[in-house]
Amino acid sequence: MARIVGSQCGHCAAFREGGWHYCPNCANSLQGNCSVCGEAVRRGREHCSFCGFRVSAPRVKLKTV
Numbered sequence: 901m902a903r904i905v906g907s908q909c910g911h912c913a914a915f916r917e918g919g920w921h922y923c924p925n926c927a928n929s930l931q932g933n934c935s936v937c938g939e940a941v942r943r944g945r946e947h948c949s950f951c952g953f954r955v956s957a958p959r960v961k962l963k964t965v
Contacts, residue, residue: 914926937950
């Protein structure tokens, strides 16, 4: 069975495959740059994979009541 790797665009919620740099639906950039070393960092990552700098706050799951 083939495994589909991907997620939703954070801007328009369209499905996108892993490895894409831009959303094919809305052209939103799916990566940014680390402010310390300047390397590309995919959106949603907490740390830069090159220098380890924390590029975003940790995600918190909210509990619904």
